[in-house]
Amino acid sequence: MSITPPNAVLAVPAADSQSAYEHFAATLQFETDCWDVHNAFEKGDPGFVLVDVRSPELYSKGHVPGAINLLRGKMIASRLAEYPADTLFVTYCAGPHCNGASKAAMVLAKLGRPVKIMIGGVTGWVDEGFSLRQELGA
Template identity: 65%
Template structure:
C-alpha cells in the first residue's frame, strides 16, 4: 500500500459535493483570462500584492488593492453584489486567501485565483506594467 492509498479515497457522493463546492471558492487563470477577453466583465479582479509589485507586473484589468488595505471605504464604489476575484504572487503566497477573508468579513462575494501571477505566466499569458489602478 502506498502513501497515496493508505487513506482511502472519499465516497463518490462526498467527493462530488467537495469538488463542486470548490468552484464556489476559486476560479483559475484560464477562466479569468477568457472572461476578461470575451465575456461581460461581471467581476472585479483584485491584485492584493503591494502596489510596488503591481507596478512591476500585473494582469491587465486588475485593480491594485493590497490585502491589508481591504476596508469598506475602499469598496464603496462597488455594488454589494460585486464578485471579487483575488490573486497574489502564486501558490507559494497566501495573500489571495488573506484578501478573500477580508472581503468575506465585509460581506462581499469573493473567489480566489490560486495560481496567481505564477499560474498566469505558466498559462502563457502576459503581464502589464505600470501604475497602480487604486491608491491608498
C-alpha cells in the first residue's frame, strides 16, 4: 500500500548531503548573483568583465556600474582579443524573464572564454537595493 505524502515538498525525498553539496557547488561554476558582483566591484578590481547584453538604449537608461555594453552579435574573437584569454566574463540582461544572459554566455563559451551569468539581471540588482548608472543624455 502506498502512502501519499502530506505535500509536494515531501513527495520526492531530498538528496543525500554529499550529492546536494556537489550539485549546488556545480551551479556556482555557471552563475553568480548581484550581491557578489556588487561586492567585487566595491573592493576595486573585480577580476572579471561584467557584460550588459541588452540594447544600447536600455543600457544608457540604466546599467550596473562597471558593466560594458556588448550585444551577442558583436561577440566575436577579434572584438574580445583586447582581453587576455583567461578573462572571466559575467553576462546579465533584464532579469529572470530574459534569457539574453544565457544566450550571450553560450556565445562566449563557444569562443573559448570563461563565462558565468549574473542571475537576476537588472531586476535582481534593483531588488537588492543597488543603484543603476545612467549615461548622460539618456
